[in-house]
Amino acid sequence: MKIFKLLLIASLLSILPITTSYAQLPEVSKSMAPIEAVSINDADAKMLAKLPGIGKKKAQAIVNYRDENGSFTSLEDLAKVKGIGKKVMGKLEGKVKL
Missing domain, CATH: 1.20.5 (Single alpha-helices involved in coiled-coils or other helix-helix interfaces)
Structure with a gap:
């Protein structure tokens, strides 16, 4: 024992x-300095692909949507991009801005 x-x-x-x-x-x-949110209206596909839940294809889809429809007017508009749903939107909360 x-x-x-x-x-x-x-x-x-x-x-x-x-x-x-x-x-x-x-x-x-x-x-440590807080990470600044990425602008969905200004970022290129390479920068967007670094976001959680966004890969190369979704990043390019965001850029294509922006080119075809103009700038996003709200963060909720991001859900109009094919492949971006509630789950991805939840991951992006606080990490993206207009």
Whole structure:
């Protein structure tokens, strides 16, 4: 029983440095600059493809839609692009602007 307690204590002490380093993560993220939202009216296909849920094909579809129909007047207009539905719109929330 004594050996079990010693092994338990040793294993808990071995993970202590890991948990203390995770505790510092919020401080690091506070010092980082927030990522600016991408303009769906100005960004090219390459930039749009970097957005979550948007690949090369959807990015090109956004550019094509914009070329054919003019600038987007609201973020909801993005849902008119083929392949962009509620799920993708949810991923883009806060990451795109007009």
